[in-house]
Amino acid sequence: MMKAKEFIRDLKTLYKLTMQPVRGVSHQDRLESFYSSQAEDYDSFRERLLQGRRDLMASLELPGSCRWLDLGAGTGSNLDFVDTRNFSEIDLVDLSGSLLAQAEKKISLEGFKNVKTHEKDVSDFESPQKYDLVTFSYSLTMIPDWFRAIDRAYELLIPGGQIAVVDFYSSRKFNPDSRTHNWWKRHFWPMWFGFDNVNLSPDHLPYLKYRFQQKDLIEGFAKVPYLPLDRVPYYRFVGVKI
């Protein structure tokens, strides 16, 4: 019975992902038009689509009483992958009010006193205090000014602070110091995700490596629910501001 319910919920999500047109003039309007009808079912489908988030958070070596900024935090799903008591402050930033409303529900249900949400564009987010950790999980691919967002993360980190990113990508055609993807992967996945304004770029990872000292990099392939024929490339990057 649960399986049938889950399947019907997945079908609804897949319909919205593939058939529902994204409307709006501003980036925020377009995000809302995409997410507002999916917000309640977001976590269940994305748990299987957005792989590596739990492993990324588990891999981090963090100072005690850490200040954490999650950029493009959505429903706050990364809170599920950590012990929030190890953080003195957690700030979740996102432009989609309907996804942040789900994060607010989680915060009040769990009674998290150290977690705040901010409905803001990550590229302009300001804070008087700096952070020990900044994360982007599957958000860089949805941020049009991703280079500004990475620069913002750099400015908001303390020296020695860490950036942790997990996302889909495609490699450059010639890629001497990283994994190189074949023609099909470099063309099919950017086109497929592009329908939902998710931009799989060959430049995100090189720019992260350029801006931060690399601490850890895992490059892999993830299954996409209901698409059995190929796997989409994704990476986990941890870097340090020096």
Ligand SMILES: C[S@@+](CC[C@H](N)C(=O)[O-])C[C@H]1O[C@@H](n2cnc3c(N)ncnc32)[C@H](O)[C@@H]1O
């Ligand atoms: C695929 S979701 C990932 C959400 C969450 N990090 C997770 O792992 O489930 C991408 C998120 O980026 C947010 N986003 C995209 N562009 C943004 C921007 N310029 N400023 C803030 N958030 C943005 C979207 O609203 C969405 O919540």
